Amino acid sequence: MRFEIPILVALTAGGSIASGIKLPLTYCVQVIPEVISGLNPDRIYEHARTKVCSAGCVVKVSDYQSKGREMGIQIIDEQSKEMGAPELSSEYTKVLDSIYNTALEKCEAKQLGETNICDVDPAQGRKIGQCVKRNMLSIVFDQPEAFWSILTTKCEEQYRFFSNEDFLISLQYANVLVNSHPQVAQGVHNHSYFRSDPMTRVYYTLLYVYGVIGTPEERDYVSKMVNKAHRGVRGRNYNAMDPKQQLWVASCFFVASLTVQETFFGLLDDQSKEVLYKDATRFGTSLQVPLEMWPENVNKFWEYWNHEIHHFEVTSAVLHVTQDVLYPHNIPLWLLFVPPIARIFTIHWLPKACRARIMEQISTMDDGRIVLTQDKGQSYTAQLLYLIVAGYIAHTVYYAYWGPTARIPGPWLARFTRLWELLKVSKGHFEQVNIDLHKKYGPIVRISPNTFSISDPSAIKQIYLGRTTLMKSKFYEPFGDPLDPNLFSETDIKKHAQSRKAVAHLYSMSFLVTYEGSADRCNVQLCAKLRDFARHRTAFDVPTWMQFYAHDVIGEITFGEPFGMMAKGQDEHGIADSIDETMAYASRMAVIPELHRWVSWFGRVAHLKTPFHNIQKYILEQIDARSGSDSVGIDFLKKLLTLREDDKIMQLDIEKTVGNNIMAGADTTAISLSAVIYNLLKNPGTETKLREEIDTLAAAGKLSNPVTFEQARHMPYLQACIKESLRVHPAVGRPLLRVVSPEGLTIAGQYFPGGAIVGINAWVAHYNEDIFGRDATTFRPERWLESDKEKLSVMEQSLLAFGAGVCTCIGKNLSMLELSKVIPELYRQFEFELSESEGAWMTWNNWFVKPAFECYVRLREGV
Structure with missing residues (x-):
């Protein structure tokens, strides 16, 4: 076991949370910025150029990355020696090499292409050198994530000590122990700038820590630095160079190390304690503490420790410094939650003697809970609440910057909160936001701390079609009752499969022929309405009337009679409005689905009506009217009632199935039909080809009146137009989210841990040029007819208008x-024309991406 781990982190932890600031405080990070800052930019490029040209070499600037950077590192090494910095180890050289290479890629050197490096103007070379230095500093100071990635990759062995965040709360404890010594506290009180600038003080403490565990050269370097700083810290009764006082400080490091080790990793045996104790001696012997001053073993150490801790005088300096350590000032906002967490552990860990004499404002209850007295104004409950909130924030920050998905790009705010996604969803255009995110960041994008959108086509099979099916995320729960999910909101795969199996045959192709009569009657009614609009030359709202049509078809198929929307020209039962309100709620609540259960519970307790109430009332009325009657029909409800009589389903199953038909069956069809009409209007050549196919088949007697589904299925251009409309305007505009299984999954080259939420938005997939070509944004049905078999297979698999895999929309065939x-x-009877007042194609995304536009319609000649 390497006991440097608890020793180091016991010192460093309190100054950071979840390794949050370990990067700028490490020794490596201390040395490298100093070296880079001291570089002469004129020499970076010129020195390499001179070496190349003097040797008579011909080196293209495009090769400079591989040839020149080696020389650049030599220059850095030479100049660092001139600065008096310690000799760089091979680990540091690797880090600098990576930084130099990264910086060089950003500079103008790469733009000079095939130019011989010897022919580059010296002024231009100096400019490149300045650019290299500027970008190197930028990587170190402005891109800590990138720098830390380089650092941990190149220096993994040396810096693995800080891999466990459990230690990141103990620096406060170590400092309270150190400053319980009255002479040490007096020196800190009179000379330290901890009160005014605690972060800088922590910075140099950690510089010393890393130096002590480093190479002998590094240890010598930081020892000289610390001694220089300590020489001026002296007064009437204190002296920072006093070996006795330094022994006390080093002893506190050991106690803090041991406490952390045993708190988080279990008690150590005697032999392990001796090893840890031996490692801790370097914190004293690196300064003025001779080895013979150290107690020879752990038992002797505790004799020394108990004697010292019980005989210290509590001075005003001790109290003031302790106060500053427990309640530090001037710390960054993002670290404000650290001290309260550290205080709870610090007070709990302090030896009783120290706590009793110094912490007058703190008491410990018999059951071990920590309570601050009233002058601090914080109860145990308040501190516990603070701890929970702070822990949540700490976990979020850690996961955002150092978690397994930390490198996945996306909006900055989305790293920390789901509010970014909620805001974008609420604006009603998330499908376009999602597309733009992938254009900016690439194939994998973060849309919330643990939710990721993917555009890579290979991910479709892994997420939706893999052997091990990924479960739906809680995203879907707000689309149903949390106590009794419907087919869409059910996230449990087995329960979903059972529910689907019970009614799946009612949506099969073999049953579709029984519904054609219902569709035909509604088609006749729709055409009659369009004739009225044509006769009066009145513009009509296409999506609204397509919605009326689709709802009436669903009414006919489900209940044996339409809702009467087309006949009355309005939504008399308020069904469409109820669906819109339900989707507006669900689409937003899906971002934070945990709230749905509470909102639903409150609604029950308060007897509040949900937007779904109108639909539920209508369903129950229809079921009551048909139950026990001798009515004969082939509609959906009749078939469901028959299944109930056969004990294959229950009453609640009927309500949920019928509800699903109404909620999802109409809007998807209405949106897709509106998209067909609009895109054909915007592409007259395509519209002409479709009419030609219809007219040709009709003239040949191959189209009946009305057209049968079997005939329509064999109309290639019609089917291509439908597919292309589903592609350019899929009805659903949000990613279809799934939860990665506990063992984790690598998707598109990125590892996702168990619990991560991943998904693909149909809009993103459908506009992917890698799948659908460079004209992916163009409405072109021919792509479905011209593509070879392999290409067509990829496009078919990537068409997510109805979802994919076991959760494919059950009403797709319908x-x-x-x-x-x-x-x-x-298109056999009418010609459409966009209204003159029609502006841009307008949409609104509340899960369903609903369009808005108006048209004029007229009868075709000869009809």
Whole structure:
């Protein structure tokens, strides 16, 4: 066991949280910025150029990255020696090499291409040198994540001590122990700038810590530095160079190390304690403490320790410094939550003698809970709450910057909170936001701390079609009752499969023929309404009327009668409005699904009506009217009631299945049908080809009136137009999220730990140029007819308009039946024209991406 771990972290932890500031405080980070800051930028490029040219070499600037950087490191090494810095170890040289290389890639050297390095103008070379230095400093100071990545990769062995964040709360404890010594506290009180600038003080403490555990050269370097600083710290009764006082400080390091080790990793046996004790001696012997001053073993040490801790006088300096350590001033906002956490552990860990005499404002209850007295105004409950909140913040910060997915790019705010996603969702255009994110950041993008959007086509199979199916995330729960999920909101794979299996045959292709009559009756009614609009030359709201049509079809298929929306020209039952309100709630609550259970519970307690109430009322009325009657029908409800009579499903199953039909069956079809009409209007050539296919087949007697689903399925250009409309405007505009299983999963080259939430937005997949070509933004049905078999297979797999895998929309066939039957009827009889007042294609995304536009319609000649 390497006991440097508890020793080091016991000292460093309190100044950071979750390794949050270990980067700028390490010795490596102390030396490297100093070396880089002292570089002469004129020499960086010129020195390499001189070496190359004097040797008669011809080196292209494009090769400079591999040739020149080696020389650049030599220059850095030479100049660091001139600065008096310690000789760089091979580990540091690797770090500098990576930084230099990264900086060079950003500079103009790469833009000079094939130019011989000897022919580059010296002024230009100096400019490149300045750029290299500037970017090296930028990497160190402005890009800590990138620098830490380089550092941990190149110096992994040396800096592995800080890999465990459990230690990151004990620096405060070590400092209270150190300053319980009255002479040490007096020196700190009179000379230290900890009160005014605690972060800088922590910085130099950690510089010493890293130096002590480093090479002999590094230890010598920091020892000289610390001795120089200590020489001026002296007064009437204190002297920072006094070996006795330094022995006390080093002893506190050992006690803090041991306490952390045994608190978080279990009690040590005697032999392990001796090893830890021996390692701790270097914190004293590196300064003025001779080895013979150290107690010879752990038992002797505790004799020394108990004698000292019980005989210290409590002075005003001790109290003032302790106060400053426990309640530090002038710390960064992002570290404000650290002291309260550290205080709880510090007070709990302090020896009773120290706590009783120094911590007058703190008492410890018999059960071990820590309570601050009223002058601090904080109860145990308040501190516990503070600890919970602070722990959550600490975990979030740690996960954002050092977790396994920390390197995944995305909006900065999305690293820490789901509020960024909630804000974007609330603006109603998340599908476009999602597309833009991938254009900016690449194939994997963070949209919240633990949620990731993926555009890589290979991910579709892994996420939705893999052998081990990923479960739906809690994202879907707000779309149903948390106590009794429906088919869509159910996240448990087995329960979802059972529910789906019970009714799946009702949505199968073999059952579709029984629904064609319902679709035909609604098609006739829609065409009659369009004739009225044509006769009066009135513009009509296409998406609204397509929604009326789709709802009436669902009503016919589900209940045996339409909702009457087309007949009355309005949503008399308020069904469409209820769906819109439900989706507005669910789409936002899905970002923070944990709240849904509480909101739902409150609604029950307060007897509040949900937006779904109107739909539920209508469903129950229909079930009551049909139950026990001798009515004969082939509609959905009749078939469900039959299944109930056969004890294959229950009453609640009927309510949920019928509810799913209404909630999802109409909007998806209406949106897709509206998209077909709009995109054909915007592409007259495509519209002409579709009409030609319809007219040709009709003239040949291959299209009946009305068109059958079987006939429509064999109309290649019609089906290509439908697919292309589903591609350019899928009904759903949010990623279809899944939870990575506990063992983790590598997707598109990125490892995701168990519990990470991943998904693909159909809009992102459908506009992916790697799948659909450079014209992915163009409406071109021909792509579905011209592509070879392999390409077509990839496009088909990437078409996510109805989802994918075991959770594919159960009503997909039903929607395709409606689209395939109504489109030929519309384009056989009518011609459409965008309204003059029609502006840009407007959409609003509340899960469903609903469009808005108006059209004029007229009868075709000869109809």
